[in-house]
Amino acid sequence: MRQSDSDLNVVRVGVETVDLSIREDLDADALVYDMLHRIDFDAAGLPNVVVQSEIDPATESLLLDHDVVLYSCGAPEQPDWNLKAWIWRFTLSLTVLSSDPMRCRRISALLNRRIASWPYEEPTDHGKVGRLVDNPGFRKISAGDMTTSKTITARTSTKLVQAASPTNTTMPA
Numbered sequence: 001m002r003q004s005d006s007d008l009n010v011v012r013v014g015v016e017t018v019d020l021s022i023r024e025d026l027d028a029d030a031l032v033y034d035m036l037h038r039i040d041f042d043a044a045g046l047p048n049v050v051v052q053s054e055i056d057p058a059t060e061s062l063l064l065d066h067d068v069v070l071y072s073c074g075a076p077e078q079p080d081w082n083l084k085a086w087i088w089r090f091t092l093s094l095t096v097l098s099s100d101p102m103r104c105r106r107i108s109a110l111l112n113r114r115i116a117s118w119p120y121e122e123p124t125d126h127g128k129v130g131r132l133v134d135n136p137g138f139r140k141i142s143a144g145d146m147t148t149s150k151t152i153t154a155r156t157s158t159k160l161v162q163a164a165s166p167t168n169t170t171m172p173a
Contacts, residue, residue, distance in 0.1 A: 026088040026165045027126045028073035029053060034124035036071060039114050046107055059097075063152055067098040067107055079162070086165045089133060095156045097143060104153040108138035115159065127166045134160035 033053070041049040048066045052059065055070060062068055074091035094111060098104035118129035136157055143154035 024165055026076040026090070026163055028076050028088070028090040028092075028161075028163070030126040031124055031129070031163060032071055032073055032092055032161075034126055035115075035118055035121070035129065036069065038121070039110070041107070041110070044106075044110050046103065046110065049107060063097060063099060067096065067100075067103055069107065069111065070095040070097065076163075087130070087162060088127075088165060089160060089162050091158055092161050093156070093158045094138075095141075095154055096138065097152055097154050099151050099153070101153040104155050105138075108155045108157070112137055112157065118161075123164075123166075125166060128164045129161060130164055131162045132159055133162050 033051075036051050041047065046067070049069060050062055050066050051069045051071065053071055059068060072093045074093075076088035076090040078085065078087065079089045092115075096104050096107045096111065098107065112135070116132060116135055119131050121129070136159070138155040138157040141154050141156050143152040
């Protein structure tokens with residue numbers, strides 16, 4: 001005689017409950033977009049800063065009277081299957097372009113300071129930064145690959161960010 005599920009006290013759960021790796025991945029670009037747009041450049045005495053995810057045809061003309069922050073995120077990866085499945089790591093590459101070398105340095109310093117504080121900030125709709133695994137400062141580079149102008153200063157930094165996916169933003173990363 002076969003027993004019914006109710007006689008066996010069988011609990012049915014979704015596969016996401018059993019295998020935590022089956023979940024929404026982290027939208028690193030959207031998370032970084034939200035976090036960068038929380039920075040008040042005007043209040044820091046740096047008006048006319050534009051944040052972009054890539055160089056477009058208007059970038060060079062923007063540099064005539066604006067400073068530009070370019071950012072790019074690597075693909076999010078789960079660092080270790082033994083960790084919580086909602087934890088992701090990704091690289092964040094930032095480049096600051098400015099016609100004024102001192103402004104370029106000030107913007108870079110502000111970005112470095114504010115990004116270092118991201119683990120202490122509230123989550124966004126796209127996740128929460130838990131920690132910066134690697135947070136090097138900015139270094140000066142040639143702007144020749146990004147603009148034809150010889151008067152543009154460029155500084156860059158690549159950081160390694162650890163963040164929680166949005167379904168678990170209440171959990172510490």
